[in-house]
Each structure stands twice: as structure tokens, then as C-alpha cells.
Amino acid sequence: MVFSSIEFLLYFLPVFFLLYWISPEKIKNVTLVSGSLVFYAYGEPVYIILLILSVYINYYIGLCLGNNREYDKFEDSETEKEKKNSKSQRQKRMLIWTSVTLNVGALALLKWHVGGFAFPLGMSFYTFQILAYHFDVYRGVVEREGSLLAFATYITMFPKLISGPIGEYSVMQKELTKRRVTALQVQDGLKVFAVGLGLKVLLADRVGILWHEIQVTGFESISTPLAWLGAFAYSMKIYFDFYGYSLMAIGLGRMLGFTLPKNFDNPYMAKSVREFYRRWHITLGKWFCRYVYIPLGGSHKKAWRTVCNLLVVWLLTAVWHGTTINFLLWGGILWVCIVLERVLLKPLLQMKFIEKCWRVFSHLYIWIIIPISWMCFAIAELDQLIVYLGRMFNVIPGIYIYAGDWIKALSNYGLLLGVSVVFCTPLPEKLYRKWKDSFPGICILAALFWLSIHRIMQEGNNPFMYFRF
Amino acid sequence: MIVLLGMGLVYFSCTDSWMVYAKPMKQAQEWFGRQKKELDNKDNDSENVSGGNAAGDSSSIEDTDAEITTETTIEATEETFQSETSQLETSQLETNQSETLQSESWPAENIHTVSSSDAGEKREQIVYGRVEEDYFADALFIGDSRTVGLYEYGGLEEIATFYASTGLTIQKMFTAPIVKVPGQKEKQTIEEALTEKQFAKIYLMIGINEMGSGTVDSFIEEYEAVIAHLQELQPDAIIYVQGIIKVTNKRSQQGDYIHNEGIEARNAELAKLADNKNVFYLDVNPLICDEEGGVIANYTYDGVHLKAQYISIWKEFLKDNGVEKVVLD
Numbered sequence: 077m078v079f080s081s082i083e084f085l086l087y088f089l090p091v092f093f094l095l096y097w098i099s100p101e102k103i104k105n106v107t108l109v110s111g112s113l114v115f116y117a118y119g120e121p122v123y124i125i126l127l128i129l130s131v132y133i134n135y136y137i138g139l140c141l142g143n144n145r146e147y148d149k150f151e152d153s154e155t156e157k158e159k160k161n162s163k164s165q166r167q168k169r170m171l172i173w174t175s176v177t178l179n180v181g182a183l184a185l186l187k188w189h190v191g192g193f194a195f196p197l198g199m200s201f202y203t204f205q206i207l208a209y210h211f212d213v214y215r216g217v218v219e220r221e222g223s224l225l226a227f228a229t230y231i232t233m234f235p236k237l238i239s240g241p242i243g244e245y246s247v248m249q250k251e252l253t254k255r256r257v258t259a260l261q262v263q264d265g266l267k268v269f270a271v272g273l274g275l276k277v278l279l280a281d282r283v284g285i286l287w288h289e290i291q292v293t294g295f296e297s298i299s300t301p302l303a304w305l306g307a308f309a310y311s312m313k314i315y316f317d318f319y320g321y322s323l324m325a326i327g328l329g330r331m332l333g334f335t336l337p338k339n340f341d342n343p344y345m346a347k348s349v350r351e352f353y354r355r356w357h358i359t360l361g362k363w364f365c366r367y368v369y370i371p372l373g374g375s376h377k378k379a380w381r382t383v384c385n386l387l388v389v390w391l392l393t394a395v396w397h398g399t400t401i402n403f404l405l406w407g408g409i410l411w412v413c414i415v416l417e418r419v420l421l422k423p424l425l426q427m428k429f430i431e432k433c434w435r436v437f438s439h440l441y442i443w444i445i446i447p448i449s450w451m452c453f454a455i456a457e458l459d460q461l462i463v464y465l466g467r468m469f470n471v472i473p474g475i476y477i478y479a480g481d482w483i484k485a486l487s488n489y490g491l492l493l494g495v496s497v498v499f500c501t502p503l504p505e506k507l508y509r510k511w512k513d514s515f516p517g518i519c520i521l522a523a524l525f526w527l528s529i530h531r532i533m534q535e536g537n538n539p540f541m542y543f544r545f
Numbered sequence: 546m547i548v549l550l551g552m553g554l555v556y557f558s559c560t561d562s563w564m565v566y567a568k569p570m571k572q573a574q575e576w577f578g579r580q581k582k583e584l585d586n587k588d589n590d591s592e593n594v595s596g597g598n599a600a601g602d603s604s605s606i607e608d609t610d611a612e613i614t615t616e617t618t619i620e621a622t623e624e625t626f627q628s629e630t631s632q633l634e635t636s637q638l639e640t641n642q643s644e645t646l647q648s649e650s651w652p653a654e655n656i657h658t659v660s661s662s663d664a665g666e667k668r669e670q671i672v673y674g675r676v677e678e679d680y681f682a683d684a685l686f687i688g689d690s691r692t693v694g695l696y697e698y699g700g701l702e703e704i705a706t707f708y709a710s711t712g713l714t715i716q717k718m719f720t721a722p723i724v725k726v727p728g729q730k731e732k733q734t735i736e737e738a739l740t741e742k743q744f745a746k747i748y749l750m751i752g753i754n755e756m757g758s759g760t761v762d763s764f765i766e767e768y769e770a771v772i773a774h775l776q777e778l779q780p781d782a783i784i785y786v787q788g789i790i791k792v793t794n795k796r797s798q799q800g801d802y803i804h805n806e807g808i809e810a811r812n813a814e815l816a817k818l819a820d821n822k823n824v825f826y827l828d829v830n831p832l833i834c835d836e837e838g839g840v841i842a843n844y845t846y847d848g849v850h851l852k853a854q855y856i857s858i859w860k861e862f863l864k865d866n867g868v869e870k871v872v873l874d
Contacts, residue, residue, distance in 0.1 A: 291846040291847070293694075293697075294852030294853050294854055296852070296854050297698060297852065297853030298853075476698045476700065476853050476854055478702075481697065
């Protein structure tokens with residue numbers, strides 16, 4: 077199930093939450109886990125087995141990883157204790173490697189062999205969450221989770237099951253067993269959910285139609301201005317799609333009594349690619365930083381080591397998103413940008429004059445480089461990607477171009493793109509904070525919710541599926 | 546929260562959308578094998594929508610029918626109903642297939658064939674063959690998004706006239722306001738436009754949007770009426786009925802109402818509308834389809850629309866198959 081579907085909004089949401097709120101404190105987790113399994117099974121009846129297996133196996137691995145007590149019982153001499161400790165350490169090291177091999181192996185196997193739409197929903201996310209938990213238990217940052225139910229709740233809870241945010245176990249630990257659901261929280265959650273739904277349905281899906289139209293026309297036959305408009309449209313679509321989804325997840329989490337981490341922080345306002353990816357999909361960035369970049373030495377070693385570490389991180393990030401060559405290109409571009417920013421930009425910005433100029437140009441730089449990188453992300457076929465980039469820079473001649481295509485696109489989507497740009501700034505969030513508790517604000521949010529539902533009903537779940545020809 | 550629910554109630558009642566719940570309820574009913582009557586009683590909670598509900602329910606039966614075919618629990622009456630319709634469909638298909646073979650009856654390509662007809666006092670000769678682009682100067686193209694594609698990427702936008710709009714259907718062809726008039730804010734309908742201006746040739750490419758509703762027969766009936774009305778409005782025009790462009794095999798197998806079998810069935814009937822005097826049938830499909838009968842996958846992104854660079858195949862086909870009436874002394 078997806079959040080922005082009639083099945084979820086009108087059937088699952090009311091029924092589940094009614095059951096959840098009336099179930100007593102003690103069995104709330106049971107309700108949540110079973111509800112989440114229904115939620116997952118609705119679209120993925122086969123891979124639910126994989127999910128359940130994964131929860132079981134990883135729960136036991138986690139148990140063994142966090143197993144300290146047995147060895148504390150022995151009151152032997154120091155040397156022997158050390159021996160045993162090293163033995164247990166060795167066992168744990170083996171266990172953590174087993175966990176990594178199993179989880180990453182299953183993920184990689186399915187990514188390479190199944191790929192595309194048949195790929196199990198949310199697997200990339202829950203695998204990473206499990207790994208984070210194992211690493212933390214291994215390092216002793218957190219205690220192991222003793223209850224299978226609590227662990228299953230942590231992994232399968234439906235708000236973040238499909239697309240994150242990747243929640244840290246240490247942060248969520250308390251709420252897994254003890255949490256309060258107040259009416260105020262529910263109301264707050266609903267508000268956040270309504271905003272997220274609106275962003276996804278009313279902005280992302282509609283701006284996405286422009287990108288779809290360009291694909292229908294064929295990249296060979298678009299004018300250069302339209303190629304840029306298309307890249308912007310896709311940049312907006314992917315942002316509001318994911319941002320909207322994350323907001324919905326956070327809202328749902330709040331309605332359940334959880335505090336899920338923020339995933340986006342106005343990324344398009346960033347002044348460098350490095351900053352962009354600190355504001356974009358924050359939880360994934362943190363994951364890679366904490367479990368890959370820092371263990372490799374981070375930026376505390378020699379300069380060339382930092383560059384190599386960054387390369388590893390971006391290589392993995394790229395492969396995590398997809399296994400086709402275009403994702404490597406996407407990661408590669410970002411890596412080059414980040415390295416250049418470190419090596420060239422940093423020393424240059426020491427000079428006052430350049431720093432002042434850069435304040436203006438940095439936004440321009442982001443709004444040019446990020447859409448280009450998104451095109452590498454979006455177009456899987458290399459030859460098609462080359463054509464598109466060629467059209468963006470007018471180095472590949474077009475075939476049968478309709479000269480007025482970009483004017484038509486602007487007149488149809490100009491307003492939407494404009495609204496999208498406004499929503500890229502921090503302004504809407506400020507307004508939301510100011511107005512969300514006032515009566516007109518509540519009315520607007522409720523209207524947003526039903527307007528979104530109205531659009532979904534009209535178009536079906538997929539805005540392109542019931543498209544008129 | 547209260548505002549949200551309240552607004553929802555208002556919204557549902559205003560737009561008569563309680564239907565959304567009727568469908569799964571009906572499915573649930575079937576699961577438990579209860580009687581239909583109960584559903585109607587249970588559903589009509591609110592008085593003001595009861596009328597709409599009853600009407601809506603009967604229509605939703607059709608919807609659910611298609612979905613339930615894979616499920617095992619179907620009421621006995623519906624089962625018989627279904628098997629009847631499927632029989633009908635298959636028999637229709639068979640006849641259509643035999644007809645499509647006949648319908649590819651364009652009189653030899655590129656060769657000037659001559660046939661004469663005596664329309665009253667004037668003696669007219671019909672000349673088939675290759676034409677140049679100026680042929681389209683007094684031509685009108687009417688159609689859906691496919692024709693919009695021809696307008697944008699066919700290179701005829703300066704030459705020919707296009708009354709085309711995405712989502713145009715045969716039912717709404719004359720009444721939809723889609724014709725831009727220079728210097729006027731509001732758009733004209735095709736009806737109005739055609740009373741003001743005469744064309745020598747009219748190309749029709751329409752029919753894929755209609756596949757979701759009605760039958761082949763009802764579609765052809767409406768198409769026939771449209772042609773008759775066109776001839777009233779434009780007595781001298783040559784009317785080209787174009788076979789609906791097919792979709793890719795992949796798109797065809799997607800499982801919704803758009804499939805090549807349906808298009809073939811409609812095209813076979815469309816071909817029969819041609820009298821080869823004033824109405825001619827053209828079918829570009831053989832040039833853009835593979836052996837399996839669907840549009841070549843590379844030619845399209847969404848499976849339905851030709852990519853801009855392949856529109857020229859269609860245009861060249863139209864140029865290759867022009868018809869001209871030559872008045873004999």
C-alpha cells in the first residue's frame with residue numbers, strides 16, 4: 077500500500093487507527109505489527125515472507141550480538157578472562173560479518189536479479205535499519221532488544237517501512253515499549269500528514285506530468301529550454317514526492333506516539349552540493365556517515381584518504397539507489413562536486429571578495445548542478461541520457477523539434493513550477509508553524525486533505541494510469 | 546480532527562462519493578455470500594444520496610465484475626452473465642479477425658489507380674496516390690492526443706488546420722470547446738468552426754479514449770453519426786477515417802481497457818464505414834507495428850503515443866495515400 081492511495085486513506089487509515097487507539101497499552105504493539113503486516117502484504121503478498129524471516133533471523137543475531145552476561149559470571153583470573161573475552165569478541169565479529177553478508181547479500185542479490193518494480197518494497201530501508209541496530213549493539217552503543225515484539229515493531233512499523241526515514245534504534249528504544257498517545261499528538265500528526273499528502277498529490281504528481289510528457293515526446297525532439305524545464309520539473313517532482321512521503325511518515329508516526337526523525341531540511345536552499353546532501357534524505361546520509369565514512373577514518377586523515385573515503389560512500393550510495401550505470405554516474409558527479417568544493421572552493425572562500433560573490437552564485441550553482449545530476453538519476457539508458465544532456469546543452473541536434481514546446485510547457489506548468497519553488501524555501505514552514513493551530517489554518521489543512529483525496533479518486537493511484545489520450 | 550471529519554462528511558455528500566465504500570463492502574458481501582438486498586439497505590444511510598447510490602451501485606457492479614474474475618467467489622447469477630458476455634466477445638473477435646484481413650484493402654500503393662463515379666450530373670474521377678504537403682493546405686485534422694502529436698511534431702502546423710485536443714472523444718467531438726479563434730478569448734466548438742469554414746479534406750483519428758466505455762457497436766454507431774453530420778456541414782470534403790493507432794504489446798497486456806484486440810475490433814468496423822467515394826479508410830498500423838501486432842516498443846515511451854521523431858512515418862503514410870477528386874468535363 078502507498079500512503080497516497082484510496083485503499084490507505086479511506087480504508088486502512090480509519091480502521092487501523094480506531095483499532096490502535098482502543099487497544100489497551102499492552103497490546104498496542106501487537107496491533108501495530110499486525111496492522112503493518114497487513115499494510116505490507118496488501119501490495120507484496122510474496123515478499124512478506126522475506127520480511128518476516130528477516131525480522132526473525134535478525135532478532136536472534138541481535139540477541140547473540142548483545143549477549144554479555146554469560147561471560148560475566150565467570151570469576152576467573154585476568155588472563156583467562158581476557159581469553160574468553162577475546163573468544164566472545166571473535167564470535168561477535170563473526171556474527172556481525174554474518175549479519176552484514178546475509179542482509180547486504182540478500183539485498184544485493186534481489187537488486188541485481190529482480191530489480192525494478194518487482195523489487196521487494198522497502199527492503200533497502202529496513203535492511204539498513206537492521207544493520208544500524210546490529211552495528212550499535214556490536215559496539216555497545218545500545219543494549220540488545222530482548223523482546224521480539226518490540227524488535228518487530230521497530231522494523232515493520234508501517235509509517236517508515238517502505239521509504240524511511242531510517243530511524244535509529246537508540247532514539248526510538250524508549251518509545252517502543254512506553255509511549256503516550258494524546259489527542260493533541262494525533263491532531264498534530266494529522267496536520268503534518270495532510271501537508272505531506274498535499275505536497276505529494278497536488279505538487280509532485282502534477283509537476284511530474286511535465287516530465288512524463290517529455291518522455292512521451294522523446295528526448296531527441298525537445299528544445300533546449302524544454303530540456304531544462306524538464307530537468308527542473310523532475311527535480312521538483314522527486315523532492316516533493318519524497319519530502320511529502322517523509323512528512324506523511326512523520327505525521328503517522330506522531331499519531332502512533334513515535335517521534336520519527338526529520339528527513340529533509342530545505343535542500344534546494346543549500347549553497348553547496350555537500351550541504352545539499354546534508355539536507356536531503358538526512359537519515360540515509362547519517363547512516364553512511366556513521367557506519368561507513370567515520371569508521372573509514374572520515375576527514376581526520378590525510379587529504380587523499382578523505383577523497384577516497386568520500387568515493388566509497390558515494391559509490392555505496394549510488395549502488396543503494398540502483399544498480400544501473402546511470403546511478404554510478406549520478407554518484408560520480410556528486411563525488412566530483414564535493415571533492416572540488418573541498419579542494420578548490422574552501423581556500424577560495426577565504427578571500428572576502430570571492431565569498432561575497434559566491435553568496436549569489438552558490439544558489440545558481442546548486443540549481444544548475446543538481447537538476448543535471450537528477451537527470452543522471454532519472455534516465456536509466458545511457459544512450460538516452462547522453463541525448464538528454466546533449467539537448468540540455470544543445471550539442472546534440474534535435475529531430476523534428478516543435479519550437480514552441482517550452483512555451484506550451486511554461487503556460488501549462490509555469491504556475492505549478494512557481495509554487496514548487498516557493499515551497500523549496502523555508503517560508504511555507506514558517507507560515508505552517510504560525511497558522512497551524514488557528515481555526516482558519518485547520519480549515520485549510522482539512523481542505524488540503526480532502527482536495528488531495530479528491531484528486532486521487534479522479535486520477536486513480538497512478539496519475540498517468542488513467543490519463544486521457 | 547473534528548473539522549477534518551466534518552469537512553469529509555460534507556465533501557462526500559456533496560460529491561456523492563460514498564460509493565468508494567460501496568465497492569469493498571460489496572466485495573465483502575460476496576465473501577460472506579450474503580444477499581444483494583442487504584447491501585442496498587445497509588448502504589443507503591443518508592437519505593439525500595440514496596438515489597445516487599442505487600444508480601451508482603448498478604454501475605459499480607460492472608466495475609467489480611472485471612476485477613472479480615480472478616476471484617473464486619462470484620454469485621451464481623453473475624457467473625452466468627459473465628460467461629455469456631465472454632462468449633459474445635470471443636465470437637465478435639473471431640469475426641473481426643477475419644474482417645481485418647479483408648480490410649487491408651488499400652488499392653495498390655503509390656500507383657495511380659483510377660475509378661470513376663457518376664455523382665449526379667458531374668462526372669468525378671477519384672485519383673489515389675502520393676501527394677505533397679500543400680495537399681494539406683485545405684485539410685483539417687480532428688482527433689485526440691495522437692493528432693496533437695501530429696500537430697506539434699509533424700511539421701504541418703503552418704499548413705494544415707488542426708482541431709485536436711487531448712482526451713477528445715467521438716461523443717464530445719462537436720460540443721467540446723477546443724478550437725482557438727484568433728483574437729477571441731473563448732474557444733469555439735468544432736461544430737461552430739465547421740459552420741464558418743469549409744475544408745476539402747477531413748482526417749479523423751479518434752477512438753482510444755472511448756474504449757473505457759461502451760461497446761464496439763455503440764462506438765461505430767456514434768462514429769457513423771459523426772460522419773453523417775460532418776458531411777452535412779462539409780458536403781464537399783473528403784473524409785478520411787483513420788484506423789486507431791494501436792499500442793505496444795506491453796501496454797496492451799497491462800490489463801486495463803486499452804488493448805490491441807479492442808482496437809483491432811474497432812478498426813475492422815471503421816474500415817467498413819468507407820464508401821471509397823467520399824469516405825476513405827486509412828490504417829497506418831502496418832507501418833509501425835511488429836509481427837505480434839503491437840506498436841514497435843522503440844517507437845514510443847508510454848506505449849500509446851509515437852515519439853516525436855517517428856511521427857514522420859505517419860505523416861509520410863498520409864502523403865502516400867492521398868485521394869483527389871478530379872471533375873471530368
